[in-house]
Structure formats: structure tokens, C-alpha cells
Amino acid sequence: MSGSIALVGIGPGSHDHMTHRARAVIAEADVVVGYVTYIKLVADLLEGKEVIRKGMTEELDRAVHALERAREGKKVALISSGDAGVYGMAGPTYEVLFQAGWTPESDVSVEVVPGASAINACAALVGAPLTHDFCSISLSDLLTPWPVIARRLDAVAASDFVVALYNPKSGRRTQQIVQAQALFLRHRRPDTPVAVVKSAYRKRERVEFTTLAHMSECEIGMLTTVLIGNSHTFVRHGLMVTPRGYANKYDLDEGGSTREGEKAGRSLSSGLLGWMAQLRADHAEGIGVATLAQQHGLPPDYIEAVLSAAVDEPETTTPTEETEG
Template sequence: MLVGIGPGSVEHMTQRARDAIAESDVVIGYVTYIKLVADLIEGKEIIRKSMTEELDRAISALDAARAGKKVALISSGDAGVYGMAGPTYEVLFQAGWTPDDPVQIEIVPGASALNSCAALVGAPLTHDFCAISLSDLLTPWPTIARRLDAAALADFVVALYNPKSGRRTRQIVEAQRLFLRHRAADTPVAIVKSAYRRRENIVFTTLDRMADADIGMLSTVLIGNSNTFVRHGVMVTPRGYANKYDLEEGGAAREGERAGRSLSTGLLGWLDGLRQDHAEGASIETLAARHRLPADYIRATLDDTSEAPLAAVEDEA
């Protein structure tokens, strides 16, 4: 059983996670995670591993399962989000495992750091977001940098995992540099350390000051998008209701908008405007720059006349 124990507090662990640990003969995990479930593992065989021994944990789990024992391999947060699910499947497949094997696998989901940290600071993930790890122990830095740059350009709210450690101190500076290419200096940032644990600490700052904050391996950094704001100590990313509804007039739809239908600047409305602008002389390059989209995408969109299925879907919405 690959068990996500959530942020670390027993109150935020799912009942299935508690039951899985209770059912197990062997509990395997990083030493810090073992401490977080100390009250649940009395009398069990415990295998403690260090931070860099993920594959060893998976191998130990498989060996114990092959010996007929029921194993709980624990991860903080969710086992499938920067957790032990991936490495374990890699070890299993390398060992020739198939779903018909006597060793059966169950993944027990848990709240990841981005969920836990977001809950503590407000509602920063209400619109599109992504998670990026700054750890370059297994991922080349150019790959990480391209993802950071793309996410910053696309205006995602971003949760940075593994932002800094005793040895990796420059990665957060480089991330800040990449984000400042596309985001305003005063973009809200929340830094949450040890969410729901004894040494929990929350700091609100801005993008231009982010790298100067106290950040470590137990921190998660939440960078807002262009609409995110902080008010009364609460970080909020609007979902977009104000684009369609007049919130000061009882939520009535704005002129040109209809409840239950795409925005006037949604796909179909945007296509109409794009074609009109192009017909009036705007070049593909001008339109690409205006909408911050690739020129070849604009060209292909203008060349595509198959909009009838989209209109049909719109009428059914």
C-alpha cells in the first residue's frame, strides 16, 4: 500500500490511510515521515530510510511483500505527487511485476502540499494552476527553467515544491528571475513552511522579494497569477465571475454575456473577432503579438473552417 499521509497532522490524514497503516505488518518511509505517524505504528516492523533512498524504500517494500507481509510505504502529502508511487512502479516493472502478480498494489491518496498550503492562506488555487519542483537532483535545470518560463508566461498560479535546501540555494533565485520576465514585481507570493505541523510558518511577500524570504526544503512557495490578490491576510485568485457578472448588481449578467454560455471572448467569440480583425487588415503576426499566441496557431485557426461542431456544442450548453 502506497500511503499518502497528507501534510503530517493526524487530523488531515484520510481514514483509509489510517486503516492501511493499521492493517500493515511493515511500515517503510523517510525518517521524518515515520515520526509523523509514530502514534499509529506501535508494534510494527519499521524500516527507516534517508531522503535520497527512494529506490531502496521501494525495493524493501517489494521484498517484504514477496515474503508475504502487508506493507505500508508512506509518503507525505500524496504518494503520486512527487511521492513514492512512481519510483515503486519503476522498481516493480524492473522486477517483472504485472497486475496478475501475487503482490497487489493499492495507492491511498492524500492531500498534497499545494492543497494544504492553499487552505492555510486562503483560496489561491481557484483558477488554473500547476506544480513545479525546483529539485535538480534528477531533472536537468534547462528542463525546469523551460517549465518555469512557460508557466510564468501562461499566467498559471504556480506551486513550487523543493524550492531550496542547504546545498541548492540558487534555484529559487533563478525561478524568481524567470517569473519577473512575465509577471509584475508586486505579484503576491505565499511561503508556507511545515503546513499543519508543529513549526508551521506562513509568510506573505511579493515576487520581487520572494528569494529573500526564509525558504527551505519544508517550504512550499505559492506564486499568484496576474489577478491574485491578498486582502486581510487572505490570498485569493478570482475564478473569473466578474468577467461575466456584475457582482455589485446582484450578479446579473453583463451586457453581451449569457449565464450558462461561454464568454463573449470565449472560443467562438474570439474566433469571430479574430477573423474580423484579419479581414480588416491585421496581419497574422500582429494578431499573434496581440493575443500572445504563436503565429502558426493563429494561421491554422484562421484557415480552419470547421466551426459547426463547436456551435452545436455551444447551443446545448
């Protein structure tokens, strides 16, 4: 008998933000497996189905039950909030499958159905904080050693990413958010914008704007995602926005005309090739590798490698550059 497992991301919780494919897979399923809270979010879609409810720390058990039912020939929907591949059930399920000797050629077929993650839902509620480079870090140390989490926090804080903190605080884990704040304050201004979003697109939705200095004082729990802006993020009229960088190339006060030395659709003059040329010029003027490394905040051995690399002549014709919009 051939069964199937669909790893379904149901989005933030509102049916309006669930994909058509996610709804279709749940409708086709014989068995639906999930954390009790997520089962409640789709309860009106589960009539006539076998429903397996599991607790917060029973992720592997959910995956085992899904595989057992699929091997019986059942169509199984294993649901996660947000996206199943973002702190969801996709990873643990594949681990269980591989441990059981499963391969993609096995009788049990597996599909990952993507959904809008909490980072997308929370960002949509507060404005446009993710328009430039961003990352997410879970503060849960249930499975990840704290030094690993702390190193990641320190690295992204120094690198000026916009950061989403998942699992920031629980009844037992109260100091992780305080430690995260301390690490960020080593690299960022105390007035860096922060948005604290609870239960995005659910009944108890709550949005609070604050700053990095006061972040840990906010009402934060396991249903909260914390968005920390970068050095350019601002809040205006109740909206949190991170600029993409258009002001580096265009004069926004002059109708969007290109700044001197820049070309639309081409890398910045301070992009890779321009930067490399300037780096070599500075080095030729007698500026040492250590000083250049300090100026640019980059490792000395990387600066050495750039200076010693062969100089590539730019092509006279180039493919169309990626869009800036």
C-alpha cells in the first residue's frame, strides 16, 4: 500500500493567509498530525479525519506517527505553523525517515508544502523591516547549546543584519532575551528600532514598537517574534522600514536622478570591482594591510588575498543586471 506524508505550513494561523495547496492537502488527508495549538487553528477543516494531537516537545513522536500511518497506506498531513521548513516539522521528519531507511523511491511519498513564516507575518504587520538583508535566530536552548546561539547573535549584531528572534522567552527561559539584548548593545545603538509582535494574524495579536535599550522590558513570550532593525531601519507613522539602499545610488530629493559616478542597473562605484580598485590604490599609496583591514572591518588575510588576486578586466558587454526593485 502506498501512503504519503505532506509537511504542511499553515501560515500564521488565519485561513486568509493559508495557501491554496495547504488547504487542498489537508482536505485530501486521511490523518492530520500536529501540535495541539496548531490543530485548533485548522479545526474547521478536520471533519471526518483521524486527528493525532501532540504536545510541544513531542516533535519526533509526531514524525513517527506520521510515518506509521503513511506505511498503512494513509494520506497524512503533518502540520506546522508558519513554514514547515522554518523551525518546523520538515527537518525532524526527514531525520526520522532517514533513520527508518526511507528514500525518495520508497512507497511513502513526501511533499513539503510551504507557508508564510512568522517572520513574514510579523514584518507585514509592522511595515517593511526586511527589505534589506536579514536573518532569524531561535533563542531556544532546548536543543542548541547557548554558546552556539550567543556566537550567532554576536556575529549578526556586528554584521548589521535585521534580525528576527524566534522563541525569545518562555516561563522557564527568561534570561535568553536579556542576554541577546546585551550582545546586540555591544554593536548597535540603544535607540535601534525594535518591533515585538505576538500572535500575528491570530485572535490575541499584539504589536509593540520599542528600542533595543528597552526590548527586554516588553511583554514577550513563546508566541512572540522580536524584529530588531539594522543601523538604517527607522520607524515613522507607526511603520518600521529598512531602506534597500536606493539613496546610495539615486538622489531621492531630485526626482530619483542617478548620483555622480553611479549608473542605473550597474554595481555601485563602491561595489566589489570599485572597492577592489580603491583598495589597491590605497595600498599603492603606502597604506598597510592591517590598517586597511581595520578601516573596512575585514580580516587581514582577506585583504591580503584581494590585493594579491589577478586583476580581471571588466567585460565590454555584460548580461542584464538583477533588478533593484
